Amino acid sequence: MPKKLLMGNAAFAHAALAAGVRVVAGYPGTPSSELVETVAALHASGAAQDVHVEWSTNEKAALELLAGASMAGARCLFTCKQVGLNVASDPLMSLNYVGIKGGLVLFVADDPGPISSQTEQDTRRFASFAKVPVLDPSSPEEGFEMMGYAFELSERHGTPVIIRPTTRINHASAFFDVPDSYQARALPPEGFQRDSKWIIFPRRAYQAHGEINERLPRMAQEFSETPFNPCERTGDGAVRGIVAGGVSTAYVRDALSSMELPAYRFLHVGTPYPFPTAAVRDFLNGLDEVIVFEELDHVLEDELLKLAGAQHLDVRVHGKLDGTTLARGENSTEDCRARLASFFGVEDAAAAAAAAGEGGTAVEPPVRPPVLCAGCPHRGSFYAVKKALHKQPAVLCGDIGCYTLGNAKPLDAIDTCLCMGAGLTMAQGFHVAEPGRKCVAFIGDSTFFASGLTGVANAVYNQHDVTFVVLDNSTTAMTGSQPHPGTGATLMGGQSAPLDIEAVLSALGVGLVVKANAFDVDEAVSAAATAIDFAGPSAVIFTGPCIQLVRPDASVTVDEQACTGCSACIKALGCPAMSMTSVQGDPDEAQDAAPDEQVRNVARVMRVDASLCTGCRLCTSTCPFGAIKKGGAPCSTCS
Ligand code: SF4
Ligand code: SF4
Structure with a gap:
């Protein structure tokens, strides 16, 4: 097989195809998006046979589509970022009760930092909340190995399985042996078979809850015997241990390679839920103290404390809860090394050398606040709305996308941003609370289809006097120019009829819908003023392509x-x-x-x-x- 240098997300796509995945669906979100794009590229080139791949309108739609395909026996892969799982949580919670047939893996990318997200939520927590097993790779290579296991685990236990890499795993690159082409696994001959178990009545839910409770300990025992929870031991008589999860394992390993420490044990937990109690109990045997490195929440730390308490182990556990490790944000090799030195009571030679000015001076990159690109159509849209409002009191609700950057001065055109689609409905709340203010909500074209329609229907039904501003740049710009229902392009290579935003707004009953070129200031201001002055729900659609889609014109x-x-x-x-x-x-x-x-x-x-x-x-x-x-x-x- 040829060896290829692949980004983590691309490698996970190859691993899923090697496992015979047949249906892949998701919604774009950094740092997860390249997986679906890799599958689409392999499908387009003919290297992925009998595979269906799509960007669904949102994460809920994607997971529900996959639930159906899985019940027919297809191996299925879902992708999203951590906040996307909130959108898909409704089907996920029930799906675990209903069960699956073809293996169903959820690839959910977490974003410590956060670098490009609105929360630092931890999908490992979500997994335990949903009682769904989760695998937590420490490198692209380990994630590659986990993917095939995840499909097999899913089918063997009849449960969805989550793989949750974090940004540095998604975007790191490594060499992989991958074949030139893939063939999706054939559906079972019987396909979908009618069965009352697919219908989530309360009585069935009660029974399914028992089945879930019964299988989780079996999976925990199985996890203890997998290679995904390896323990390294140095010397004899170790009384201190190190536990790490996810990419922190790699940071700790790097740090340890440049340190002289007394004997220790180092456990990497790659299967955090259900917790591999037997393997961890073996690791803890004889240790006095343990330090835990993990990003986002103190999931492993909680499990260790629970285990120590339940089994009356005389071991102290240090981590986020007592301030021994970082409570939020990303870990790093340097930070792990300093904390390990303190934990073991040894001098951190590298830190001392850095303090003494040896080994060069690290150059901090200049601070560059994010800003809308030169030539971005959203700049004209925000400018037009501010001009149209003149000095009228107004609340300007934003949403998730490039256009959140409209909050920066001098545009200063966004007052709120909560989550996908929330701007449209929050504006209605402002209108109810303060009827004297103009309430304007900005939403991008992709977000409009993903999460905006119910907000529009709510405004029409309850007659809220708000103005929706749809920023139509013909793409999902922030995550890398993915298509959406308004573009008509699909990942399967076909062209469907694009959904017309103007027609959709009118069909939903918005009383006034106007359209303007975002780059034509006079036209845009006039359209915004007309919509804002309208009594009742109104909308203005500003059109202008994202600069990533067009060749630049001559400079002014x-x-x-x-x-x-x-x-x-x-x-x-x-x-x-x-x-x-x-x-x-x-x-x-x-x-x-x-x-x-x-x-x-x-x-x-x-x-x-x-x-x-x-x-x-x-x-x-x-x-x-x-x-x-x-x-x-x-x-x-x-x-
Ligand atoms: S014409 Fe050039 S300088 Fe002027 S707003 Fe557009 S991109 Fe900026
Ligand atoms: S181009 Fe010169 S004169 Fe015109 S607005 Fe800019 S700074 Fe003022």
């Missing part, structure tokens, strides 16, 4: 004779392609001048960075002196 240019240096354009839009520069003296010194200088300053002019400017022309109408001209030289890197 600045007439330096006409430019007064007033910086009104920058204060209006905050486009990162614009900056102030000096027309006298050292331009680099002038770069540091504050862009919000209030006085007319003929020594400074606005400069457009042609390598960033997409030629969207939004800024041309913001200059009171007509100094920004359409059409300069196309950017040399793109043309």
Whole structure:
């Protein structure tokens, strides 16, 4: 088999295909998205035979689709990020009671930090809440091994199984032996068979709960005998132990490789739920103290404390709960090494060398606040709504997507952001509580289909006087430009009829629906004003493609004779392609001048960075002196 360098998510896709997966569905979310994209690419190239792959409208839709396919006997893979599991929680909770037929694996990526999420929730907790087994890989290679086992475990016990990597596992790369092509496992000849067990009546739920309670200890015993909970021992007479889960195992292993420590035991827990009690009991035997490294919640620490208490073990457990390890965010090799040195009472030679200035000085990257891209259509939409509102009191509800960045100054156009689809319904709450304010809710096109429709129906049914602003950039931009129902593109290569957002809003009963080009300021302001002034639920759809989808146009240019240096354009839009520069003296010194200088300053002019400017022309109408001209030289890197 050829050896390939694969990102973790791509490797998990190959592993699932090698296990015979037949149906793959999910909703995009960093850090999980590349798995589905890899399956889609392999399917498109003909390397994945008899596989169905799709981006579903949301996580709930994806898991319910897979529940059906699994009941017919297909091996199925679900993907999402941790908050996506909240959306799929309704079917998941019941599905564990109803059971599955074809193996059903949920690939749920957690995001310690968080780097690109609204919570630091821990899917291991969700697994125990749902009474679903969870596997927690410490590397892409281990996750690759776990995938095949997960399908087999799922079928043997009739339960969904979760694999929960974290960001660094999803996005790390390693070499894998993978075949050139895959064939999905055939369905059983009988396919779906009618059976009362597929119907979740209360009596069946009571019976199923007993079955779940009975199988979990069996799985815990099985986990104790798998290779996924390895214990390393150094020397004899160890009285201290180290426990780690997930990527923290790799950090600890790295740290240990550069430390001289007394004898210890090191346990990696790769199957946190149901907890492999027998293996851990064996590890603890004779130890006085244990330190636990894990990210997000203190799941392993809780289990160790429970085990020590239940079995009256004379062992002290240290971790997040007593402040011995980090309570939140990501661990690191350096942090683990320092805490191990303290735990073992030895000097941390590497930390001491760093403190003494040996081994070079770490360079901190500059702090760069996230900002909407130059040429982003959302900039025009936010600008138009603010202009249309003028100084009317208003609440501006945001949502999950690139456009959450509309909260940054100078746009300053987002007051709230809670979860997918919440902006539409939160605006209705503001309207009920404070009827005197205008309530405007922004939502992206993909989020509109994922989680927005019920909010729209609620506003129409209960007649809430709110304005919905749909930011239609024709893609799911934040997670990597995935298609959605409004694009009409599918991962199976076909083109379906795109759902028309305007028609959907009208069909749901929104009283006024207007549409405008996000880059045409006059048209956009007029459309926003019309919708905001309407009594009752209204909507404006701003269209304009994401810059990832189109070739940039020629950059705008600045007439330096006409430019007064007033910086009104920058204060209006905050486009990162614009900056102030000096027309006298050292331009680099002038770069540091504050862009919000209030006085007319003929020594400074606005400069457009042609390598960033997409030629969207939004800024041309913001200059009171007509100094920004359409059409300069196309950017040399793109043309
Ligand atoms: S381009 Fe126009 S708005 Fe921008 S700084 Fe110059 S004069 Fe002011
Ligand atoms: S045209 Fe103006 S607003 Fe658009 S990307 Fe260029 S500098 Fe930014």
